[in-house]
């Protein structure tokens with residue numbers, strides 16, 4: 001079969017050279033084991049021919065569209081490693097933007113995509129005729145969401161949401177429709193949220209974190225500090241039967257990796273039951289990053305709704321989901337879906353992801369535990385600079401005492417080839433964040449911690 005054009009031609013002028021660089025980069029990554037790659041992290045890889053990157057003035061400013069210095073974006077990646085356009089080898093410590101569960105282009109997932117196409121799995125189709133992978137993924141999500149023998153299971157799934165933002169907004173719509181169904185349309189619903197929450201980029205979920213105040217009315221947002229039980233009790237007491245929902249992330253990856261305690265969420269569960277409010281867990285960050293699939297499964301309660309995305313397809317877009325008790329199943333076909341598709345191939349990726357997670361559950365947990373233990377030891381060793389190590393397993397943060405130190409550490413870590421993120425741009429935030437992909441082994445964990453240690457040394 002003839003291909004329309006080579007990727008090099010599609011890349012535009014200079015594209016063939018970029019393609020050659022990309023291929024050489026992939027060859028470099030594929031022909032070395034983890035140990036040999038770690039030795040070269042931070043170096044310029046001379047084995048790859050230099051490329052003149054495509055410039056990005058056509059992109060929006062927040063994506064670097066107005067950048068004046070030469071581009072140094074991603075040339076290619078494999079597993080936990082990627083090579084930049086200026087040929088630097090980096091170790092991705094945050095799984096892309098927190099979604100590349102199995103790293104870049106995992107060979108097993110790449111093979112699965114080809115196998116799926118050969119087997120007749122389509123990329124997408126109308127939501128009313130979901131193909132087998134969609135229906136099976138819905139079943140697997142229901143299984144993962146419920147403890148064995150759960151008397152009131154989360155038994156319904158809204159799949160086919162393009163991104164987590166769409167899924168979060170869908171969950172909120174369900175809560176508000178049910179509120180009105182159960183309490184009439186006179187009372188103003190109240191939604192209790194954690195300070196520093198992030199439930200996506202749609203307008204009303206952004207209102208939950210303080211944006212668009214002028215434009216949203218008749219919805220009260222009650223913001224409480226995570227893990228403050230008294231404040232939570234007082235909030236529910238104040239709004240009483242107007243409480244429509246409580247939202248939380250098990251680890252606040254958008255607020256300094258604060259782990260939300262099991263006892264606090266159990267209390268929220270009881271308060272939601274008393275008030276008749278929906279308990280909604282946003283597991284877009286945490287989901288699929290532990291053997292139990294969802295973080296809440298080891299925390300001693302069951303929410304009414306859980307939102308999943310990001311890692312669910314290991315970055316193979318698009319797919320997010322809401323898993324919920326059927327009494328919340330109140331939206332119509334066009335109320336909360338994207339392009340009306342059902343995303344068969346991404347759903348198949350979701351099945352593969354869950355299969356890989358199940359087969360490596362013990363290893364994943366052990367590596368995550370080792371990472372947290374070693375970061376905690378580091379926080380003790382450098383107690384003058386660090387407050388603590390926080391988060392859970394792969395989703396971890398190092399909280400600095402001074403914001404300038406966090407920013408400086410972040411800059412030096414990136415310069416040394418460790419792609420980490422920093423929360424330092426809101427008042428009081430001073431945390432460097434990691435979210436290791438699941439292929440990380442003990443060697444990778446030890447490498448990161450040792451590099452951190454050398455960066456922390458005066």
Ligand SMILES: Cc1ncc(COP(=O)(O)O)c(C=O)c1O
Pocket residue numbers: 163164165166168198199200201249253254282284285309310320
């Ligand atoms: C906790 C949480 N909820 C919702 C979202 C929105 O997901 P998406 O970016 O896929 O729309 C994100 C994205 O980072 C998130 O971290």
